[in-house]
Amino acid sequence: MTQSVVVQVGQCGNQIGCCFWDLALREHAAVNQKGIYDEAISSFFRNVDTRVVGDGGSISKGKICSLKARAVLIDMEEGVVNEILQGPLRDVFDTKQLITDISGSGNNWAVGHRVFGSLYQDQILEKLRKSAEHCDCLQCFFIIHSMGGGTGSGLGTFLLKMLEDEFPEVYRFVTSIYPSGEDDVITSPYNSILAMKELNEHADCVLPIDNQNIIYIHSS
Numbered sequence: 001m002t003q004s005v006v007v008q009v010g011q012c013g014n015q016i017g018c019c020f021w022d023l024a025l026r027e028h029a030a031v032n033q034k035g036i037y038d039e040a041i042s043s044f045f046r047n048v049d050t051r052v053v054g055d056g057g058s059i060s061k062g063k064i065c066s067l068k069a070r071a072v073l074i075d076m077e078e079g080v081v082n083e084i085l086q087g088p089l090r091d092v093f094d095t096k097q098l099i100t101d102i103s104g105s106g107n108n109w110a111v112g113h114r115v116f117g118s119l120y121q122d123q124i125l126e127k128l129r130k131s132a133e134h135c136d137c138l139q140c141f142f143i144i145h146s147m148g149g150g151t152g153s154g155l156g157t158f159l160l161k162m163l164e165d166e167f168p169e170v171y172r173f174v175t176s177i178y179p180s181g182e183d184d185v186i187t188s189p190y191n192s193i194l195a196m197k198e199l200n201e202h203a204d205c206v207l208p209i210d211n212q213n214i215i216y217i218h219s220s
Contacts, residue, residue, distance in 0.1 A: 001039050002139035005131045006071045009145040009159060010105075010112075010152030012177050014073055014080045016214075017144045021069055021089055035064045044070055045092075046134055068094050070134065072127045074159075076101040076116055076151045097127050105150025109191040112154020113198075124159065125166060132167065140171035140204075146211070147195050148179035148188035157198030164202050174203045180212035 008017035021044075028041050037047040037059060045067040047059040059065055069092050075081050078100045084093065099120060105112040132138050141163050145156030163172050176199065179188040199206050 001042055002137045003043055003070055003135040004140050004142050005128070005135070005138065006044065006069065006142045006144065007074065007128070007159060008071065009074045009143065009156040010149050011075060011077065011080045012146035012149060012211075013144040013152050013156065014075055014084060016175070016177065017071070017073070018084055018087075018089060020144070021071070021092055025067070025092070037062060037064045041067070046070060067092060070131055072097050072099070072124070072131055074099045074120075074124065074151075074155065076112065076155065077104040078102055097131065099123055099127065105154060107148075107185050107187045107191070108150040109154040109187075109194045112150045112152070112156070113158045113194075114154070116151070116155050117158035120155075121158075121162065125162060128163070128166065132170075138167070138170050140173050141167070143172065143174045144177075145174070146177040146179070147192040148177075148183055148185055148211075150187075150191065152177070153191040153195035157195045157202070160198060160202035171204045172202065173205045173207070174199060175207045175209060177209050177211050177214070180210060180215065182212065 006017060008014045024044060032038060047064055048066045048068050049059055050066045071093060073081055073093060081098055081100050084090065085095070101116065105116060143156060143159065146152035160172055160174070178192060179185070
């Protein structure tokens with residue numbers, strides 16, 4: 001069995017990531033009504049025995065006990081992550097796999113990439129290594145981020161270089177949310193251009209999504 005670790009970066013990355021986890025759980029429940037921990041669900045979730053002290057004992061077979069997402073949540077503002085931890089999916093995420101700050105990146109690629117990248121590099125690596133240790137066969141890191149925001153574009157692409165250095169044999173798949181034409185953040189085009197250079201150099205596969213299309217889907 002192979003596993004993937006999802007890394008959600010920035011406000012947009014965590015909001016889209018939360019929708020992904022909700023959909024994954026609902027779709028799996030629809031096709032696996034017996035509640036068996038199978039290969040499909042193990043790709044993105046650990047089955048944890050919550051009675052075991054510490055990280056919980058991982059259960060590789062049998063009935064689902066308590067699912068924990070193979071995820072690392074990163075944001076330089078606390079708002080969205082706090083909402084997730086208070087929402088219906090709060091038990092899905094390991095609170096030890098979260099990294100937040102309070103100041104934000106101010107929609108500035110350089111702040112996310114240079115300032116917070118250097119400041120949080122060791123902490124991020126520790127969380128990534130921890131997630132990797134829980135995998136039998138780590139296939140890829142799946143990064144979700146925005147191209148227009150400071151944390152998503154800056155810290156999100158800083159993370160790619162870290163992954164390339166630390167896990168050179170593991171694929172780096174990226175879902176990048178591009179700003180819409182109606183985006184009123186003046187720095188979004190500059191952030192996107194700077195982030196695109198990093199994606200070109202360090203990502204194995206990029207899945208670009210126009211933010212305007214997400215708005216259409218959400219409103220329909």
